[in-house]
Amino acid sequence: MPNVPKITTTAATPPAGSPSRLEDDPLGRMSEEVGLATMMDELPPPPTVHTLAQQGDVAGLEALLAEDPHTDFSERDEQDVTPLHWASINAHVAACRFLLEHGADVDAVGGELKATPLQWSARNGHLYVMHLLMSHGADPNIRDGQGFNTLHLVTHSSAVMPLLYMLQQPVAVDEADSDGHTALMWAAYQGDGLSVELLLGHGASLTARDHAGLSPLHWAVVKGSAVCIKHLLLAGADFNAREEHEKTPRDMAEELKAIAPLNRALQEANFNEYGQRVQARFSERVTKALIFAFPVLVLFVSFAAFGALEWYFSWPLFVALFAGMQITTVKVLLADKPMSDRVLTSPYFSAIITASFVVVGYAWLTRIVFGAPGVLVSQALFLIAFSACVFTFIKAIRTDPGYVPRADPEEMKAQIEELTDQGRLNGTNWCIFCMVRKPLRSKHCRQCNRCVGRFDHHCPWIWNCVGCNNHRYFLLFVLTLVVGVICFVRLAYAYIDENAPPATPGEGLTLCNISETVCRGAAHDGFLLATVAWASLQLSWTFILGCSQLWQVARQMTTYEISNLGRYGYMGGRGGTSLRDQSGAVRGSTVFVPMPDTESDFSHLPPPPGGAPSHNHHHHRCGPPGRICSVIGAAITGPVFRLVGLDQFTQGRAVSGMARAGRDQNPFDLGVTKNCSDFWCGAKGIDYLHLYQVPPEGWAAYRRKQAAGDRGYVPVAREEV
Numbered sequence: 063m064p065n066v067p068k069i070t071t072t073a074a075t076p077p078a079g080s081p082s083r084l085e086d087d088p089l090g091r092m093s094e095e096v097g098l099a100t101m102m103d104e105l106p107p108p109p110t111v112h113t114l115a116q117q118g119d120v121a122g123l124e125a126l127l128a129e130d131p132h133t134d135f136s137e138r139d140e141q142d143v144t145p146l147h148w149a150s151i152n153a154h155v156a157a158c159r160f161l162l163e164h165g166a167d168v169d170a171v172g173g174e175l176k177a178t179p180l181q182w183s184a185r186n187g188h189l190y191v192m193h194l195l196m197s198h199g200a201d202p203n204i205r206d207g208q209g210f211n212t213l214h215l216v217t218h219s220s221a222v223m224p225l226l227y228m229l230q231q232p233v234a235v236d237e238a239d240s241d242g243h244t245a246l247m248w249a250a251y252q253g254d255g256l257s258v259e260l261l262l263g264h265g266a267s268l269t270a271r272d273h274a275g276l277s278p279l280h281w282a283v284v285k286g287s288a289v290c291i292k293h294l295l296l297a298g299a300d301f302n303a304r305e306e307h308e309k310t311p312r313d314m315a316e317e318l319k320a321i322a323p324l325n326r327a328l329q330e331a332n333f334n335e336y337g338q339r340v341q342a343r344f345s346e347r348v349t350k351a352l353i354f355a356f357p358v359l360v361l362f363v364s365f366a367a368f369g370a371l372e373w374y375f376s377w378p379l380f381v382a383l384f385a386g387m388q389i390t391t392v393k394v395l396l397a398d399k400p401m402s403d404r405v406l407t408s409p410y411f412s413a414i415i416t417a418s419f420v421v422v423g424y425a426w427l428t429r430i431v432f433g434a435p436g437v438l439v440s441q442a443l444f445l446i447a448f449s450a451c452v453f454t455f456i457k458a459i460r461t462d463p464g465y466v467p468r469a470d471p472e473e474m475k476a477q478i479e480e481l482t483d484q485g486r487l488n489g490t491n492w493c494i495f496c497m498v499r500k501p502l503r504s505k506h507c508r509q510c511n512r513c514v515g516r517f518d519h520h521c522p523w524i525w526n527c528v529g530c531n532n533h534r535y536f537l538l539f540v541l542t543l544v545v546g547v548i549c550f551v552r553l554a555y556a557y558i559d560e561n562a563p564p565a566t567p568g569e570g571l572t573l574c575n576i577s578e579t580v581c582r583g584a585a586h587d588g589f590l591l592a593t594v595a596w597a598s599l600q601l602s603w604t605f606i607l608g609c610s611q612l613w614q615v616a617r618q619m620t621t622y623e624i625s626n627l628g629r630y631g632y633m634g635g636r637g638g639t640s641l642r643d644q645s646g647a648v649r650g651s652t653v654f655v656p657m658p659d660t661e662s663d664f665s666h667l668p669p670p671p672g673g674a675p676s677h678n679h680h681h682h683r684c685g686p687p688g689r690i691c692s693v694i695g696a697a698i699t700g701p702v703f704r705l706v707g708l709d710q711f712t713q714g715r716a717v718s719g720m721a722r723a724g725r726d727q728n729p730f731d732l733g734v735t736k737n738c739s740d741f742w743c744g745a746k747g748i749d750y751l752h753l754y755q756v757p758p759e760g761w762a763a764y765r766r767k768q769a770a771g772d773r774g775y776v777p778v779a780r781e782e783v
């Protein structure tokens with residue numbers, strides 16, 4: 063059994079009467095309970111400066127000052143704690159500001175643990191208190207009685223945004239506590255996947271060892287956190303690192319009977335049992351070439367078989383070839399990619415589309431182009447649609463969908479500072495994976511691992527995200543595909559009519575029962591008929607996709623926004639709030655006005671300390687009945703819907719989202735005509751990669767102003783609104 067880090071005392075002893083729950087928490091992080099307890103305590107009259115600070119009673123503090131202008135705001139109570147400590151631990155930003163402005167010592171060391179107010183707020187992840195204290199010169203490198211600096215303490219809080227903030231401050235990321243534990247070890251030991259990722263992104267050392275020789279990976283194994291183990295392995299942690307008793311992480315996992323999470327992490331990271339990355343079988347170029355070649359081969363062989371063999375041979379062959387292609391691609395060609403995104407991030411689906419182009423083009427060139435002379439208009443229309451479809455398909459694949467550019471470190475720091483000033487440093491405005499400020503309507507794509515401006519969805523068929531830069535190509539691709547398939551079917555019909563001799567229907571149920579033309583086509587040219595059938599099959603999903611996309615364009619909404627309306631409210635916010643309300647936080651004033659519930663902005667991000675920290679933020683928030691329904695639903699419809707691309711309409715609560723789309727307030731909606739012209743002709747001057755807020759005068763007025771001036775944005779006067 064490894065030495066569990068020794069933190070045995072608490073931040074502060076709760077005021078007399080509060081129950082001590084030290085033994086509940088092996089890490090002894092008690093300050094939250096302390097905070098709650100102090101709030102709940104019945105306060106004895108008359109109020110002292112300490113009790114007023116605990117309650118955040120600024121008016122009371124002012125009254126106290128008015129009564130006695132010589133009030134000492136750095137006065138210690140019987141626990142050797144200053145009022146600023148109490149205001150900090152209870153997240154009373156306004157009270158903290160008042161105290162600091164009236165002479166409170168920002169770095170006062172107090173309480174049983176000899177900690178500063180900054181450390182008290184950091185333990186609880188009170189971001190805006192931390193920011194206030196830092197801006198008043200608090201020193202984050204002071205160590206408390208247990209040897210922790212502010213970075214360790216904010217890591218203990220499991221709150222990811224405060225951690226992000228602290229990492230921008232002058233603290234060393236690999237600074238060890240008195241037992242040699244770095245912040246990364248703590249995050250790993252707590253099972254905080256997001257914190258681990260964030261620390262790794264800020265250069266935290268994977269090779270650091272504590273005084274017992276344990277590495278961060280050892281600590282993740284001790285915790286049994288698959289997600290942390292996975293992040294550490296992917297970042298290059300040494301799987302064979304040995305601690306002072308020569309134990310590797312695997313030895314430790316076996317000893318602690320925690321081998322299951324380790325194995326799961328290895329599997330998810332696509333490492334073998336010895337902690338080595340599974341290697342690709344072929345070079346990247348060869349792999350890609352094979353992925354594109356297989357579907358062409360499979361379609362040609364199986365369609366030719368439909369022409370040459372009886373149905374009871376050709377159908378099983380078709381199924382076998384497809385299954386073989388699927389298995390070879392996923393299990394062999396993509397074996398080096400992590401399992402979860404193996405297919406979605408590969409060109410496999412776009413290879414199937416490409417193969418379909420090849421086979422349709424071939425059928426047209428070898429048969430229809432000269433074989434159906436009577437339908438010239440359809441021929442021309444097909445040629446145009448087919449060329450446009452291929453062109454837009456390639457463009458949709460190759461165009462950068464609108465990845466939000468990364469700022470340089472200085473600028474990034476300034477952005478974080480600015481957002482914190484405004485009280486808006488949260489998951490809606492900042493992406494901790496890309497480390498970018500999120501523009502409005504953008505989203506982080508898990509497959510691309512980048513934030514995409516005006517994100518629509520990640521589309522495996524075009525092997526790319528659909529975002530502000532390639533959305534038009536994508537929609538044109540879908541629409542020309544629909545037109546092209548309809549023309550192709552029409553041409554094939556004319557071709558068969560012209561060339562196929564009358565056929566004698568066979569016995570029983572055959573294709574001849576469907577239509578005479580199909581009957582003749584099957585007898586005359588099975589390859590063509592199979593190609594037509596394959597193309598028509600694509601009509602089903604492309605038609606629905608095309609219609610819904612056109613409807614969304616007319617409503618100025620993206621697929622992502624629609625599918626999340628039912629879950630979070632408008633554009634990734636909390637349920638029941640429109641974007642207008644969410645961006646309203648900065649309306650009228652850029653100075654952050656502290657609110658009592660400021661910290662609750664982060665409630666959706668980190669789990670509470672002490673609870674089972676699950677940092678999987680992709681989980682849908684719904685009650686048990688909802689979860690059961692979605693599990694059953696996914697089991698039945700998932701694979702089919704995923705295959706044809708309809709899953710985006712069923713995921714989350716897309717259906718209720720669509721219903722609500724008509725009612726919810728959409729600040730970007732400028733009416734059907736303008737919405738459509740914006741989409742197809744481009745919204746002049748609107749940069750979806752740097753669009754951070756709806757201007758106070760509203761979107762329409764802002765747009766008018768921009769169109770008139772074209773000199774960049776100048777706010778209009780209040781009276782004009």
Ligand SMILES: [Zn+2]
Pocket residue numbers: 493494495496497505506507511512513
């Ligand atoms: Zn991102």
Ligand SMILES: [Zn+2]
Pocket residue numbers: 507508509510511519520521526527528
């Ligand atoms: Zn993507």
